[in-house]
Amino acid sequence: MDFGLSGKQVIVTGASGGIGLEVTKMLLAEGAKVTGTYNRSSKPLEDIKRSWSDQFLDVKMDQTSEEDVRKLFEEANRTFGRVDVLVANAGIANHEGVAIQEMSLDQWEKTLKVNLTGTFLCSKYFFSNLQKFSGDTAALILVGSTAGFFGEAWYVDYSTSKSAMHGMMMSLKNEIVHLAPKGRVNLVNPGWTMTPMAEEALTDKDMTKRILQTIPMRKTAVPEDVAGAILYLASDKLAGHVSGQTITVAGGMEGRVLFTPSEIGFLNE
Numbered sequence: 400m401d402f403g404l405s406g407k408q409v410i411v412t413g414a415s416g417g418i419g420l421e422v423t424k425m426l427l428a429e430g431a432k433v434t435g436t437y438n439r440s441s442k443p444l445e446d447i448k449r450s451w452s453d454q455f456l457d458v459k460m461d462q463t464s465e466e467d468v469r470k471l472f473e474e475a476n477r478t479f480g481r482v483d484v485l486v487a488n489a490g491i492a493n494h495e496g497v498a499i500q501e502m503s504l505d506q507w508e509k510t511l512k513v514n515l516t517g518t519f520l521c522s523k524y525f526f527s528n529l530q531k532f533s534g535d536t537a538a539l540i541l542v543g544s545t546a547g548f549f550g551e552a553w554y555v556d557y558s559t560s561k562s563a564m565h566g567m568m569m570s571l572k573n574e575i576v577h578l579a580p581k582g583r584v585n586l587v588n589p590g591w592t593m594t595p596m597a598e599e600a601l602t603d604k605d606m607t608k609r610i611l612q613t614i615p616m617r618k619t620a621v622p623e624d625v626a627g628a629i630l631y632l633a634s635d636k637l638a639g640h641v642s643g644q645t646i647t648v649a650g651g652m653e654g655r656v657l658f659t660p661s662e663i664g665f666l667n668e
């Protein structure tokens with residue numbers, strides 16, 4: 400099936416991570432030109448770079464730095480022209496859960512800075528690029544999390560940063576059309592997905608038991624599951640009239656198991 404992405408330029412932030420890498424591969428296979436970012440190491444992108452040298456550019460970028468983000472768009476524009484689609488996927492989550500009363504201001508500020516301010520900066524320069532290069536269509540795909548919807552005890556920094564993606568989408572969907580009349584902004588909320596970010600939790604048997612109790616499909620996602628939804632939203636051909644929408648990719652997740660039966664006192668009396 401032709402997604403109509405051939406020749407379009409897509410920036411994928413966090414292309415070196417689990418979900419970003421899969422999105423990048425799928426986009427390249429669809430004929431898109433992809434500028435993919437990494438923060439610390441470009442190693443996960445080496446094979447792609449070798450196999451898709453005409454269609455792929457990798458750029459080192461820390462999205463907490465406005466200068467890095469500005470340069471990313473400058474390089475992408477110089478290499479492949481207009482950026483038609485931004486997949487704002489880069490993000491961090493602390494591996495260890497921390498109760499709010501123990502959470503340092505540093506941790507709170509760091510998570511918000513990477514996940515929220517970083518996404519703001521990437522969106523800002525994406526929109527500047529739309530102002531510079533005219534065009535009818537454009538797509539911004541934000542990546543949130545089920546944590547932004549259901550909350551996540553011990554990860555209030557992360558869940559707060561991800562719920563903010565909804566507000567960002569609802570505002571920017573009404574701004575983008577002033578730069579690209581058929582521009583769209585949507586949100587993908589992955590649930591638990593087997594990537595370096597979630598590997599520790601998903602290889603913990605007790606944690607997996609807790610997680611699967613809330614998911615009718617009784618499985619967690621693989622990066623391809625999330626990448627498929629992103630590709631759909633990136634495609635003007637398939638999703639050309641879809642804006643301001645959230646696709647949750649979480650196997651039908653209902654919420655959170657808060658206590659195991661043994662943790663509910665009166666059941667043990």
Ligand SMILES: NC(=O)c1ccc[n+]([C@@H]2O[C@H](COP(=O)([O-])OP(=O)(O)OC[C@H]3O[C@@H](n4cnc5c(N)ncnc54)[C@H](OP(=O)(O)O)[C@@H]3O)[C@@H](O)[C@H]2O)c1
Binds near residue numbers: 440491544
């Ligand atoms: N995996 C899940 O279960 C899950 C669930 C819900 C939502 N999500 C969301 O999905 C997105 C992708 O996550 P993932 O699971 O693929 O995680 P991942 O494998 O850890 O990848 C995260 C990516 O973000 C990049 N990154 C980290 N800090 C950055 C910074 N300051 N500036 C620019 N890039 C930075 C990383 O680059 P380096 O590795 O080079 O630092 C990496 O490429 C994230 O927004 C995450 O919150 C994931």
